[in-house]
Amino acid sequence: DAKTTQPTSMDCAEGRAANLPCNHSTISGNEYVYWYRQIHSQGPQYIIHGLKNNETNEMASLIITEDRKSSTLILPHATLRDTAVYYCIVRSSGSARQLTFGSGTQLTVLP
């Protein structure tokens, strides 16, 4: 699975959009981009995934660049409850067995 690079930490004002970047320059054609988040002392929570088209669900939007070497997770109206560690993971849709978590980005939403 391709390696990802994320900033260690970010702050965002409550009510504003939070844009979390992820670099995955070695991604291959059959690999998807997944985002999970982990609120303190809880299990990780699936947010969204995509291959090459932008995706949106009730939690967030995922923007993937045309060359697929980077992506951005967007939380359109961040709340204090969105404070968490956000993990960007790249993996194939085949029989890959595990999620490979990096260090993630600590997002702190400020009142």
Next chain:
Amino acid sequence: ETGVTQSPTHLIKTRGQQVTLRCSSQSGHNTVSWYQQALGQGPQFIFQYYREEENGRGNFPPRFSGLQFPNYSSELNVNALELDDSALYLCASSPGLAGAKMNEQFFGPGTRLTVL
């Protein structure tokens, strides 16, 4: 629909002891994965079970073992506990092995193990 549950929530053991952690997968999910998360780090894959068979293993020694039962619930056993085994142990279930949607792993709240 019941989510992934784990028991116990917290556990304290001493070095050299053995521990068993339990996980009930989400309804309809036949695949269970276990992860270890040390403080301040991302989760690390231990192993995965699919239809009662081990289906992949991370870089963990044989004293970490597991089982999956016909109802797809699972156990993680750790023998000869070491201080470094202190961590949050997470269980995740998913509806299958392949396909992008199958990678949507659903995590339980974890078991916090402390080894003294």
